[in-house]
Structure formats: C-alpha cells, structure tokens
Amino acid sequence: MLVFKFGGASVKDAKGITNLANVVDQYKDNQLLIVVSAMGKTTNALEALTKAYVDGSEHVHSLFEDIKQYHYIIMAELFEATHPVFDEVANTFVEIDWMIEEEPHDDYDFIYDQIVSIGELVSTRIAAAYLNKSGLKTQWLDVRGYIHTDNTYREGTVLWDKTRESISKNVPALLQKGFVITQGFLGGTSENFTTTLGREGSDYTASIFASCLGAESVTTWKDVPGVLNADPKYFEDTVKFDVLSYNEAIEMTYYGATVIHPKTIKPLQNANIPLLVKPFGDPTAQGTVIGGNVNPVFEKPVIILKQNQVLLSLSPKDYSFITENHLSDIFGRFAANNVKVNTMQTSALSFSICIDHKEESFGKLIAVFDDAYKVRYNTGLTLITVRHYGETTLKYLSRGKTVLLEQVSRNTAQVVLK
Numbered sequence: 001m002l003v004f005k006f007g008g009a010s011v012k013d014a015k016g017i018t019n020l021a022n023v024v025d026q027y028k029d030n031q032l033l034i035v036v037s038a039m040g041k042t043t044n045a046l047e048a049l050t051k052a053y054v055d056g057s058e059h060v061h062s063l064f065e066d067i068k069q070y071h072y073i074i075m076a077e078l079f080e081a082t083h084p085v086f087d088e089v090a091n092t093f094v095e096i097d098w099m100i101e102e103e104p105h106d107d108y109d110f111i112y113d114q115i116v117s118i119g120e121l122v123s124t125r126i127a128a129a130y131l132n133k134s135g136l137k138t139q140w141l142d143v144r145g146y147i148h149t150d151n152t153y154r155e156g157t158v159l160w161d162k163t164r165e166s167i168s169k170n171v172p173a174l175l176q177k178g179f180v181i182t183q184g185f186l187g188g189t190s191e192n193f194t195t196t197l198g199r200e201g202s203d204y205t206a207s208i209f210a211s212c213l214g215a216e217s218v219t220t221w222k223d224v225p226g227v228l229n230a231d232p233k234y235f236e237d238t239v240k241f242d243v244l245s246y247n248e249a250i251e252m253t254y255y256g257a258t259v260i261h262p263k264t265i266k267p268l269q270n271a272n273i274p275l276l277v278k279p280f281g282d283p284t285a286q287g288t289v290i291g292g293n294v295n296p297v298f299e300k301p302v303i304i305l306k307q308n309q310v311l312l313s314l315s316p317k318d319y320s321f322i323t324e325n326h327l328s329d330i331f332g333r334f335a336a337n338n339v340k341v342n343t344m345q346t347s348a349l350s351f352s353i354c355i356d357h358k359e360e361s362f363g364k365l366i367a368v369f370d371d372a373y374k375v376r377y378n379t380g381l382t383l384i385t386v387r388h389y390g391e392t393t394l395k396y397l398s399r400g401k402t403v404l405l406e407q408v409s410r411n412t413a414q415v416v417l418k
C-alpha cells in the first residue's frame with residue numbers, strides 16, 4: 001500500500017482539489033491512504049483567530065467569517081448547492097462558534113489545538129467528498145482515534161504502541177474497500193481532546209501511518225520539483241537532488257529545511273520505507289527519492305535559512321564561569337519550556353543560543369532565567385546553515401552583514417547574522 005500526503009499549497013483552491021483527484025486517479029489500482037493538510041494558509045488564519053479570541057478582540061468574528069468564506073467559495077466551484085458536504089463542513093465549523101461564545105480556557109495551547117485543528121477536519125471533508133463525487137470511493141477517517149498523543153498541546157508526543165495498535169487493527173480492512181483520507185497534523189488524547197503535532201506536522205502524520213502499515217513508500221506532493229539544495233523562495237540557480245540518503249535528509253530538516261517536517265524521516269528510515277518528494281503540478285516527474293545510504297556528489301552546498309531568530313546570551317549572576325552544572329540547569333529550563341535550540345556556543349562567562357523568536361512566549365522565557373542569570377538578547381536575526389560548505393559560500397552569504405556567532409564542523413557551518 002502507498003501513503004500520499006498533500007500539503008496546504010497543493011489544496012489551496014478548487015483547482016488544487018481537482019488536481020488531487022487527478023493524481024489519485026492514476027493510482028486507482030493501489031491501496032492508498034491520503035493525508036491532507038489545511039487548505040492554503042488556513043492554519044495561519046486559525047492561529048490569528050485563536051489569538052483574537054483569547055485577547056478578547058472584536059475582530060474574532062470577521063476573521064472567522066473570512067475563513068468560512070474562503071472554504072465556501074472553493075466548495076461552490078466543486079459541488080452543486082445541495083451536496084451534503086455543505087452540511088458536513090458547517091457542522092465542523094460550528095465547533096468554533098461554540099468555543100468562541102464561551103470564556104477562553106486558561107491554557108492557550110489547549111485552545112489553540114481545539115480551534116486550529118478545524119482546518120484539517122474541513123479540508124479532508126471537502127477532498128473526500130470530491131473524490132467520491134469523481135467516482136473514487138474514499139472513506140473519511142478521523143485521525144484523532146488513530147494517532148494517540150500525550151497532553152502536550154501544540155507539540156503532542158505520539159504514543160507509538162497505542163497508535164500502532166489502533167492503525168494496524170482497523171485501517172487495513174478499510175483500505176480493502178477503497179481509498180482512505182485523513183487529517184495531517186492532528187492527534188487525540190486519552191480524554192478525546194485534539195492535539196497538534198507541531199507546525200507543518202502533516203508530513204510526520206504520513207510517516208506514522210506508513211510505519212504502522214508497512215507501506216511500500218510515502219509520497220509527499222509539493223510545489224517544488226523535489227528536494228533542492230536551497231529554498232527557491234530565497235535562492236536562484238538551485239539544483240534538485242534525484243536521490244538523498246535518510247541521514248542527509250534528517251540533517252537538512254533538523255537544521256530547518258522546511259520542505260519536510262523534521263520528525264518525518266526517522267520512522268521511515270527505521271522501517272526502510274522510501275520517501276518520495278514530488279511536484280503536485282507534474283505527477284509523473286521523478287522528484288527526489290529519500291532512502292538508503294545513497295547521496296549525490298554535492299556539487300553545490302546545501303543551504304538552509306532560518307529567519308526571525310533570537311540570540312540569547314546567559315551569564316551567571318554570581319559572575320562565576322559557565323560550568324557543567326550551569327549548562328545542565330540551563331538545558332533543564334529550556335526543555336521544561338519546550339524550547340528548541342537551533343545552535344549554541346559556550347565561552348568562559350556566557351552561554352549563547354540561537355532559537356526561533358516566538359513573540360507570544362518570549363517574555364515568559366526570559367523570566368524563567370531571571371533568578372540566576374543575566375540575560376542579553378538580539379532579535380531579528382538570520383541563521384544560515386551550510387552543509388558541504390566552502391569558504392567562498394560562507395563569505396558570500398555573510399556579505400554586508402554582521403556575524404554574531406559562527407560554528408563550523410567538518411560538514412556543517414552555521415552563522416547567525418544581523
């Protein structure tokens with residue numbers, strides 16, 4: 001059996017949904033599980049709606065109206081007005097109506113997951129209805145009963161044993177009856193609340209299903225020809241890799257290449273399942289095959305750009321040197337606050353780390369260190385990671401900028417630039 005994943009860009013409009021059906025139609029003789037993300041930028045819009053609701057902003061209703069309209073316009077292009085999908089989608093959106101009528105719960109991350117998850121619940125209803133309308137028999141599956149997570153809202157940790165048991169017990173029989181379509185990015189807790197797996201987590205969903213079902217391969221359909229040596233949104237003259245090893249792909253995504261979610265590859269590597277990255281606009285193109293130990297000759301370096309970074313420098317308030325005890329204490333505090341360290345450097349008197357700048361929680365994070373450390377920070381920075389680098393590439397990428405931190409190992413160089 002095969003697993004396909006269609007991301008937000010691939011289903012951003014009615015044409016995207018018809019294209020999805022055309023792609024799937026070419027695989028109609030296969031058992032196929034299809035994972036779909038929220039349409040276009042819906043997750044961002046639902047994030048803004050969540051913030052407006054919690055802040056008590058008057059804009060909450062207009063933001064919600066815009067999200068509904070966006071979906072209803074797409075549906076009007078795909079279905080006749082009496083099609084039952086309109087009721088299904090309305091019944092899904094109504095969950096947000098109920099939530100925003102109440103006072104917000106005091107756990108922001110919990111509210112976030114209950115609201116933001118509606119994007120995938122709606123997109124999969126629309127895609128399933130369209131596939132069925134096109135004669136491709138498809139069953140809609142609520143992923144929250146299959147991918148079980150703990151209660152870490154916005155970053156649910158998958159409970160693998162329970163998940164494997166649910167998926168392998170029920171999904172194979174469904175796949176024998178037709179295609180199965182389900183939501184990327186979501187999970188469910190033991191109390192039946194919705195969790196999310198971290199932004200852009202739908203690739204990971206595809207990999208979880210593939211691992212539990214022993215799939216032949218996972219194909220993730222993207223708006224690029226495959227994995228390139230750099231993000232074409234920022235760099236010209238990129239080259240596509242025909243093949244990449246699991247390890248190289250893990251390194252790239254770990255350092256922030258957004259083409260694939262970083263958690264996706266390990267479960268596939270463990271089960272030896274290849275990951276194909278293909279363009280949704282050209283389904284017969286070869287794309288990139290990630291698998292095994294094969295790597296191309298890296299004629300061009302791999303460049304990964306992370307914007308909106310903050311560089312934090314922590315110095316013990318007692319003016320002592322940075323010791324192993326300090327490092328253990330600092331990392332404990334980061335781990336407790338779910339902070340991901342993008343790069344770091346230690347000197348005698350301070351410890352510097354570069355992290356994503358999350359404005360809503362940054363003040364809280366600084367306060368976590370206030371009792372024992374003097375904290376200094378710079379915001380608005382860029383972190384560039386170059387794999388298989390040469391000196392000229394590093395110089396070229398840093399031109400006209402101030403280098404605040406540099407970290408170089410045999411294969412990987414990182415610079416934090418202002």
Ligand SMILES: Nc1ncnc2c1ncn2[C@@H]1O[C@H](COP(=O)(O)OP(=O)(O)O)[C@@H](O)[C@H]1O
Pocket residue numbers: 006007008009010037200221222223224226227228229230231232233257258259260
């Ligand atoms: N090394 C890379 N190769 C290809 N695309 C990349 C790379 N790094 C970043 N990207 C970006 O990843 C995007 C595709 O991933 P993404 O937006 O997550 O797809 P989707 O959400 O539709 O699954 C591309 O549009 C591109 O801008």
Ligand SMILES: N[C@@H](CC(=O)OP(=O)(O)O)C(=O)O
Pocket residue numbers: 006007008009037038043044119184185198199200201202203
């Ligand atoms: N919709 C979620 C999950 C996801 O993976 O989306 P996409 O496949 O469009 O990156 C997000 O935007 O984070």
